[in-house]
Amino acid sequence: MNQFAVIGGGAVGLSIAYEFARSGCKVVVIERGLCGQEASWAGGGILPAAVFDPKDHAYEKLAGLSAKLHRQWAEELKAATGIDTGYHRCGEIFFKHEAISGDPLTRDLPSLSARGIRAELLSAKALKHLEPNLAIAPADLDDLQVYHTPNSAQIRNPRHLQALKAALLQMGVSVIEQAEVQSFEVKGDYLHAVQTTAGRFVADRFCLAAGAWTSHLTNRLNCTLPVKPIRGQMALLQMEEPLLRNVVHQGGHYLIPRLDGRMLVGSTLEDVGFEKKTTDAAIAQLLQFAKTRLPLLRDASVEKCWAGFRPASPDGYPFIDALPGFANAWVAAGHFRWGLFLSTGTAVLMKQLIQGEDLSLPLDDFRLTRNAESMMPLGRSDR
Ligand SMILES: Cc1cc2nc3c(=O)[nH]c(=O)nc-3n(C[C@H](O)[C@H](O)[C@H](O)COP(=O)(O)OP(=O)(O)OC[C@H]3O[C@@H](n4cnc5c(N)ncnc54)[C@H](O)[C@@H]3O)c2cc1C
Known part of the structure; x- marks a missing residue:
């Protein structure tokens, strides 16, 4: 058999x-x-x-x-x-990378470069050219820590x-x-x-x-x-057309643009057992991050919010x-x-x-x- x-x-x-x-x-x-x-x-x-x-x-x-x-x-x-699984090379942009607790995938610029992964520091002009809709505060660029990995991809x-x-x-x-x-x-x-x-x-x-x-x-x-489960919360915003091409990270938060205009906003890392629910405070924080970094999202409607359990070792x-x-x-x-x-x-x-x-x-x-x-x-x- x-x-x-x-x-x-x-x-x-x-x-x-x-x-x-x-x-x-x-x-x-x-x-x-x-x-x-x-x-x-x-x-x-x-x-x-x-x-x-x-x-x-x-x-x-x-x-x-x-x-x-x-x-x-x-x-x-x-x-x-x-x-169609929606696989496409979209790239990622990192604002001041911070290591995430418990995540062994190091993604700071020196580590990426040392591993032969294409990663480029971006000037203000290059960032504006790449993602014209992003809000860029002068502080973001002062210490030149905004960088881009063009070969990152995503799937639906x-x-x-x-x-x-x-x-x-x-x-x-x-x-x-x-x-x-x-x-x-x-x-x-x-x-x-x-x-x-x-x-x-x-x-x-x-x-x-x-x-x-x-x-x-x-x-x-x-x-x-x-x-054990580590809860992550997510919000899905609806827009008519894509506002970004790259996934954008800042600290533990990120924006994932889908090709149909939807925008995923993540996430949290919460050690709360199998309590499968979203919280108003976390979703508000995600939305604030999203709208600050991408002001055109201020009129976006929230289509859905959810929580899931990452299996963490x-x-x-x-x-x-x-x-x-x-x-x-x-x-x-x-x-x-x-x-x-x-x-x-x-x-x-x-x-x-x-x-x-x-x-x-x-x-x-x-x-x-x-x-x-x-x-x-x-x-x-x-x-
Ligand atoms: C908010 C959030 C964002 C994330 N973003 C990303 C990302 O961008 N990229 C990435 O790579 N990963 C991401 N992850 C992590 C990724 O989703 C998980 O690591 C991955 O899905 C784990 O897959 P799995 O098959 O092990 O677990 P699951 O998808 O949870 O599947 C386990 C399955 O086992 C079944 N099961 C459980 N008990 C039993 C039983 N007794 N009998 C039969 N079946 C059972 C469950 O019903 C479930 O369907 C994210 C996770 C979260 C929560």
Whole structure:
């Protein structure tokens, strides 16, 4: 039979299923609700500029691999399903970059340049030329810290998820929705079956990819996985036409322009458990940031606001590894701020790991046995 079961239908789980199905495996995706409705829907879809350099740290290599794969997958998914994922190279502009607590993807100008990622300081004139609608205070340019990464891209993540699901169905993958995994049947070091709200599923191999909820599953398999939810709030503004081309960052806030004129404004980093709600204070702060940086947004109507749960590990690195004590179970979770971006590379690595193929990059920093707790602590922010 050789059935491969993926638990969790977010970007990470669907991408792993896609990679396995393409290699001819029989795959089932088991999802508690509907696929792609949690963090992977809530996210912004920014795909940072990245290159694969063998000298880099494994995390940066994973970023480089993922960036390359997103370009390919967007084309393949469109050809297979007709769904345009909105992938395009939009660039990013950074006003006075500040490191984000717990985020290992360093994006200050010297780090980007050292890694061979194209990044340019902008003069006032160049910035005005690039984004004429941005409000630029003299203080922004005094110390010349506004810079641009022209090779950053974005996807419309809800469409990317729809395309992945459609491609899976075309390839004969069973996508079982409204099926919450509640318990496991274990025989020795072998995970035999899962019991869900929609019945029992037997498989030969399992991958747990349940985002911020993955530790709820591993706990039942005697494995403590330090992944917890970090809430992010987002507002979607409606405009008739695009006001920006580039994603614009300032501190932890950002503006993501969609090609149809919509503007996403993000975000917060809140350690509040699974409390899925937006707060008036956070949304007001996001809107104030947006309207200060882009005054033409003052007349924009708010189409929607939402919150989602980033699956965060203590050091910000994902877990991509075998489940301790099991011969046929693996974990892919904890991608924190970059799970949409890193989902493609994670899928390829997971297939290589499970199939015993050569790995595109070393997995040591993504093992469950690494000393994740000793790394950067996640700060609490009420921003
Ligand atoms: C506001 C915000 C902005 C973001 N912006 C970006 C961005 O610009 N770029 C980027 O790369 N990333 C971004 N992220 C991060 C990114 O969204 C996440 O890292 C990524 O979506 C995690 O994917 P996942 O598949 O692991 O988790 P999820 O998408 O949460 O999927 C997990 C799935 O598992 C299912 N599940 C849970 N428990 C069970 C169970 N018991 N049985 C069956 N199924 C179960 C859930 O229902 C869910 O569908 C952002 C996140 C937020 C919140």
